[in-house]
Amino acid sequence: MIDFGYSIRKDRLIDYDKNDKRVLKHLKDHEPSVLTCIACGSCTATCSAGQFVDFNIRLVQTLLRRGEIVPLKTEVQKCMLCGKCILVCPRGVNMRNLILAIQTATDKLK
């Protein structure tokens, strides 16, 4: 096929109706504290990894809830599992287990 140098750019829309909720289902079963996040961002403010690399653990949680699983796989690799986020969370979300459970769930999808 001749390459004309054009491509179709995927739009930025989150299509909730089509997105894959299997990882979210796994999380609801294995780390139900994820349900109570209010996206305040205190986890992200205190995050050790986030001080140095482009890692936003609050966004990880939001992407999970929206079923945006493609970026999740790479994002969870950036966590150092230090657990400071758990210390500051006002809603008692177990972030470390959240990360590990996302890894388990996304590995299963392969």
Add this chain to the structure above:
Amino acid sequence: MQDPNDLHYPGKRVIIIGGGVAGMTAASRLADLGEQVILLEKEEVIGGHLRNWDRLFPNRRPGYQVLDDLQKSLDGRVGIRCLTTVESILPQGSGFQILLASGESLACDALLLATGFDLFDATKKEEYGYGIYENVITSADLEAMFRSGKPVMTARGKVPERVGFVHCVGSRDEKVGNLYCSKVCCVTGVKQAIEIKEQLPEAELFGFYMDLRMFDRHFEEMYYEAQQQWDINFLRGRVSECAENLDHSIVLKIEDTLTSRPLRITVDLLVLLIGFIPRPETLRLARMLEIAMGDDHFLEPTDEHTRFNHTARPGVFIAGANKGPLTISHTIADASSAAVQIHNFLHPVNEVHP
């Protein structure tokens, strides 16, 4: 206690305009204080908006319990005139002469405006499709559905798999001229979402919000319960527009402000959480009595912190949601306070304790 029907009673008389929660509360408290009270109501029966509400936040108790309690507290101690409105109010001595639409003329020594509020007309937010799409309803319509005892369903009788709640409809919105927050819609949305989950545990529930204002006792805990126990989703962003699918489900366009990306989602039923608006009747009476009103057309007390039931006009008092959005609990507190203020006005301290 004074006979409420003795129109030749020589003592002091209070007339309350509006037989909703504020008017009923104030009437009962004034009767407790020994005043003769006449309550005016434009509808067939007293009770106001509370009559249309099935269960109340934050504990989801039946609304009729509060209504019954208020009605019993009146218990023949208060004169009630239903299906009537005020035609004119004229000064008479230190009090007022009030002419009713029914033709009756009543004198009083103090007047309480407890005229309440109206619900926002959701057809004004045309982009949400109320009155256009059959599966877009208001929080008041949903309450009526709950009250009917029938299960929650779409216009064509389908069990909804996904239900959305739009927060701040008619509130915090320059486009409809209402800059204020209606206060109770956030917690009403949480309450109603839980009530749908009680009926339909398999349904997916979404609240679309700008801020969730869980200001009062037990509200934040209820929000936590909605997330933790009922798996209700809250998605931050203001719904920009809705469209209807061929199967009459509703597609929403919204910015998911937490990911900074546009989002599209289909729901089977969309509930608009409509806010409070000031009543034209309040405006009419305020002009008639020449008492203060804010730019938002809610009544303005003499001092919003310390004299919140007073107006600049002696003998004219105000209570309830004609001063702005209020919960039922706060309305009852406000109207109770008004009763004390009116009693003190009618019987100055040096008169009681010479």
